[in-house]
Amino acid sequence: MENSFIIDKLYKAFGQDILKMDTSSDILAFTVACPVIHEVICFLKENENMNFNFLTDLCGIHYPDRGLPLGVVYHLHNLAENKRLRIKTFVTLNDPNIPTVTDLFSSANWMERETYDFYGIVFTGHPNLKRILNVEYMDFFPMRKEYPLEDPTREDKDDRYFGR
Numbered sequence: 001m002e003n004s005f006i007i008d009k010l011y012k013a014f015g016q017d018i019l020k021m022d023t024s025s026d027i028l029a030f031t032v033a034c035p036v037i038h039e040v041i042c043f044l045k046e047n048e049n050m051n052f053n054f055l056t057d058l059c060g061i062h063y064p065d066r067g068l069p070l071g072v073v074y075h076l077h078n079l080a081e082n083k084r085l086r087i088k089t090f091v092t093l094n095d096p097n098i099p100t101v102t103d104l105f106s107s108a109n110w111m112e113r114e115t116y117d118f119y120g121i122v123f124t125g126h127p128n129l130k131r132i133l134n135v136e137y138m139d140f141f142p143m144r145k146e147y148p149l150e151d152p153t154r155e156d157k158d159d160r161y162f163g164r
Helices: 004-018 032-047 108-119
Strands: 018-022 028-032 056-061 069-078 083-091 097-099 123-126
Touching: 004 018, 004 028, 004 108, 028 032, 032 069, 032 083, 032 097, 056 108, 083 097, 108 123
Parallel strands: 028 083, 097 123
Antiparallel strands: 018 028, 056 069, 069 083
């Protein structure tokens, strides 16, 4: 299965909802508008010409300097053709809702719960979205980059020694 075949099929089916495509790395990657992420993944799984029927991974990402800082990355695999695909979608901090894919892949259940637990991304339609690794009363999401890495008032450190 060639990249051009996948690109052509996705653009014909979803057109303007595909925001970005990247072929520079070893894996074909697409950024998709959040409202259609479920439909895109369903198309990739259930279309007989695509057959991406294995969800390798699903994880959250946080880029605090972007307009849409929170995102989810899906890695799909077509086992018969040994072809991998990366799909990304992004949301705001004020509305961190993304449709669940647990109805398509049962393995997404724990991955979505982990992503919610660490990034605060809410998967609408998830059967049991709750914290699984952090305590339930925790009122923040530890993998978000909302806190400085170092104390800015620290005077005992010379940045010249750290390549800065």
